Amino acid sequence: MSARGFIGLAAVVLLGAWLVEGLLGLPGFGEDAPAYGLALADLALAERNATNAVSAVLFDLRALDTLGEALALFAGAAAVQTVLRELAGEEESEPPASTAVDRRPAPTGDAVRAVALWLVAPTVLYGAYIAARGHVSVGGGFQGGAIVAAAVALVFLAGRQATMHHLAPESALDITESIGAGGFLVVGLVALATGAGFLGNVLPLGEAGRLLSAGTIGVLSVLIGLEAASALATLIQKFVEQTVEIRQEEP
């Protein structure tokens, strides 16, 4: 191991010793939880009819943090689009990319293709379900969005890259992602305009446990789901593109 490795590991050990000594000073595991969090759990149900307190925290009580996070993901997707773009001297081709033996993706087995394609629709449906019911039961926008994005990956796994691009073209994903993140902002600004404060909850609160309840929490959850699905699908596509489709131009 290099000198840097030794020094680095020594530093890690020292840091660890200090950290462990300090952590032992925390209240024991499970003894109590921060009062703030518990207060918010009560408020979520009592004041917003949201049976999923985590979603209430994410999309109402602490919605500003979620806004930051949504834009961080937005930035990440835009960033990857920039970094993995087609550069001068490269060309993008319909898959399979090249005639070189080691660059051609292996043909997908029929079994894999069949299962993957059959799973696409249920996956999208399930993801949408999770995102839409985020304020009622377990789940939420991001979680649902990630599941929907997985459906895009399934199409790729089935060997149908061209279809993947047609089903979810990048330009369309840009728009849906913007609708998701922009929608979040617009809802927040509308709330500001109506006097409820930025990102305030301005829709009817309905009855706890039903789909139409908790006001804007459900709406924001779905919007975030749209954004997350689009962003993650964009990421998947860009990486696939790099590996399989973009190559140096023939001289």
Added chain:
Amino acid sequence: MPLAIAVPLLAAVVLRSLPPSVDRRVRDGLAVLSAAATALVTAWLLRASAAETLVHWVAGWTPREENAIGIALVADPIGAGIAALGAVLMTAVLLTKWNRETVDDRSHTLALIFLGGFCGFAFAGDLLTLFVFLETTSIAAYAITGYRPQELASLQGAVNFALTNTIGATLFLTGAAVLYAHAGTPNLAEIAELLNGAGVEAPTVIALGLMTAGLFTKAAVVPFHFWHADSHAVAPSWAAAFFSAVLIQVALYAIARLHWTAFAGPVEAHTDELRAFYAVFAVLTAGVAAVMCLVQDDLKRMLAFSTVAHLGIAAIGFATFEPDGIAGAGTYVVGHGLVKAGLFLAAGWLLVQHGTVSLAAFSGRAYRLPLLGGILAVGGLGLAGLPPFGMYTGKVLIDEAAEAVGYGWLSYVALAAAALTGAAVLRAAALVGLRATDRGGDRGDPDRDGGQGGQRVTLLILVPAVALMAASAVIGPLPTFIAAAEEAGERFVEVDAYVDAVLHGEAVAEPRPEPEDIFTAESLVESALAALAALILVAASLAIRPTAAALAPLGAAVGGLRRVHSGHVGDYVTWLVAGTAAIGITLSTLLR
């Protein structure tokens, strides 16, 4: 306050969704307009917060029975000032890009996300909000740094930046989690109230250590600073302009804000030890970066090291723990930011017109660039601390604060660091402006003519550059500015006032103190000496072999220092871990 965050973010989102067929000028216009709108909002916030600390509870979740429920956004003059500085610079910088961007058009989106995230960070009154917006801002910054992936240097700068800063942010979150567990709430004011009078306990030390390490990384304090020069050398000049002005400085602001809220109670009994602790890091930062600055060949890398050195000087102001020190640090940051942004824009112009920012490539050229040389020279003098630039004002206030706590020698460190960085920039000015031959130093690439800029580009870039630097010279000596800064400093260190404003809704307006007389004979002489020293250094380095080679032991030390800046991310992270361990163990010992 939410508008300052929401406006740039919304514009960023809209910009990304526009099809490529939309005319470039529409995009540019939208970007500039939203940045300008943000600048107006933050300027208004600055004005309003001067009267009383502004508090906004997001989504209407005001405290119940004096307990924080929602997220608090808090604007004090210093935080609002930094936000306004960022917004103004962003507007100026986006103007210089008018109808020019040839690469992928997502740079506007990323820049505006940076601005929105940055405002969120500056106004956050809550631990977890601080973290989230720190990450948002940072991710946008990493992306902008690496926007030329066809160049290996660009990738290296971006990777080093992204890796070290993500580790730093993770350490920060770990510390914040521990503090949240210990105090039971993430709201800064409430933590201040709860921990008031509490002694130092193990979780407090862990939280302080980790959060300091994380913010030191973000603030490019030595030894967490290695990523800074790498990323600035490759980031597009327009981006480097606002990075250098506000990115690391806002992290210093966060450190100070935490010191006078969440950690105020526990550390009260240990002020002297902590003062020494922070002073050590400030001196290290100012010293190491100033030396590294002097030996650089790449103009942008040189400016980057100079920024770190000046952050060290601002950190000296913070380390005094005096209101004047804070006021000085804030003034210094504003003054420096304006000048440094102007310098980076000038460097960008150089790159566009002549294809290189390598100084060696300029020595012995057949023609001269007097205008650029003049701009660099003025900037260099400003960096050295000459009045009327804002850095002079800041330095005077910092010196007073240092003197007041018995750390008078710190002002000489600051003086030396400023002189060194000023010298470096002046040398660059001489090389491009006067056709001086640099005898010694590395030979860069032979010149390659890459300039297609022409007259319009020159105006577009250089006019804002000069305007920004002029702004620093105009604002610096303004009595209103000085008085406002001093009052802001006084308010900043008042923990109880902060808690009252945030939790109890009692914001108190204070009378404005008399502005300091900053033009005392003593300070003028000192700054003249600094400028003189800088000029002598420059003349010496141009006329004889550079000191680095001539004085062997010094040369070896400098060479060693340069080798430490290896460019290898593993080395950087090793320093980061070692630094964190050192901070942790030192704090545990000091705060026992």
Added chain:
Amino acid sequence: MSAEHLPYLLAAWVLLTGLAGIVTSRDLVHTIMCLAVLQTSVHVLLLAIGYRHDATAPIYDDVPADVAVVDPVVQALTVTDIVVGAAATALLLAFAVQVNKRTGSLDPAGLVALRG
């Protein structure tokens, strides 16, 4: 060292493992994965902080409103950090892909353009 601090120590262990991996790494993808491990440690710590004995998840759709629940704020923050971490990781991996294309390898030692 009692069992009641074990989850916190686990978080510390994961943190240190991640850091150790990064400082000794000779491969960018390995480094980035260690970074992901590092970020996971914070999630463990957060969730451990929010946990209470004999309390259930803060989802009320099938339990009465007055049952003891764990802290939802740390759970929300964990979701947030997972997303933010994913964005950063994706960006870093994109850089790594490009590094591989330029230098033919993923060794950070191959990035030599900036130093001194």
